[in-house]
Amino acid sequence: GQNIDQPTEMTATEGAIVQINCTYQTSGFNGLFWYQQHAGEAPTFLSYNVLDGLEEKGRFSSFLSRSKGYSYLLLKELQMKDSASYLCAVHDQTGANNLFFGTGTRLTVIP
Amino acid sequence: DAGVTQSPTHLIKTRGQQVTLRCSPKSGHDTVSWYQQALGQGPQFIFQYYEEEERQRGNFPDRFSGHQFPNYSSELNVNALLLGDSALYLCASSLAAGTRSYGYTFGSGTRLTVV
Numbered sequence: 618g619q620n621i622d623q624p625t626e627m628t629a630t631e632g633a634i635v636q637i638n639c640t641y642q643t644s645g646f647n648g649l650f651w652y653q654q655h656a657g658e659a660p661t662f663l664s665y666n667v668l669d670g671l672e673e674k675g676r677f678s679s680f681l682s683r684s685k686g687y688s689y690l691l692l693k694e695l696q697m698k699d700s701a702s703y704l705c706a707v708h709d710q711t712g713a714n715n716l717f718f719g720t721g722t723r724l725t726v727i728p
Numbered sequence: 729d730a731g732v733t734q735s736p737t738h739l740i741k742t743r744g745q746q747v748t749l750r751c752s753p754k755s756g757h758d759t760v761s762w763y764q765q766a767l768g769q770g771p772q773f774i775f776q777y778y779e780e781e782e783r784q785r786g787n788f789p790d791r792f793s794g795h796q797f798p799n800y801s802s803e804l805n806v807n808a809l810l811l812g813d814s815a816l817y818l819c820a821s822s823l824a825a826g827t828r829s830y831g832y833t834f835g836s837g838t839r840l841t842v843v
Contacts, residue, residue: 657816657837657839658832659818659836659837660771661834662832688818692770704771706770706783715761715773716832717773717775718763718770718772718773719770720768720770721769721770723768
């Protein structure tokens with residue numbers, strides 16, 4: 618089975634940096650996704666980490682440590698439009714390639 | 729290039745009724761996965777279809793069933809609806825060998841309300 622844990626809610630100030638953590642336990646780990654989801658909308662792809670280390674993509678970066686079962690999403694220069702839920706999802710190869718999500722972290726950016 | 733299309737967008741059903749939700753995958757994708765997302769929660773995996781067969785199933789009762797057609801489109805059926813089935817139902821398409829980072833594409837979902 619899969620166990621994915623991330624904070625439920627976070628608040629940060631416009632222009633600041635925020636780090637959203639995710640820990641996971643899974644039997645068939647193949648990689649880890651981060652998605653952004655605005656209320657009532659589809660999740661949209663942010664990043665995918667397979668190897669240990671930091672992947673940077675503009676204002677967003679994602680880090681993975683496979684040995685620790687740990688990842689984080691780093692958002693820099695926060696903007697009001699970054700207020701959304703951020704979903705950590707494990708890409709699991711047990712049985713079939715599939716995604717298993719955490720509960721999501723609802724980020725609120727305040728002026 | 730069309731993405732994933734889901735229909736209907738919104739649906740209201742009465743407890744005990746049956747519902748069918750539809751999904752057309754992204755062009756070139758052959759695998760469809762269905763997720764249930766309750767308000768304030770992350771998506772929960774229901775099942776995945778490939779080659780017209782259910783390939784993997786999450787922890788959902790038999791009231792939830794599905795089908796995949798030769799053109800890779802898929803349906804999710806829920807029988808004997810319960811109030812707790814109210815949720816956003818998401819469809820994601822991918823390639824069977826989809827380990828690429830951009831391999832999963834989500835539809836906008838169907839918002840099901842059971843009253």
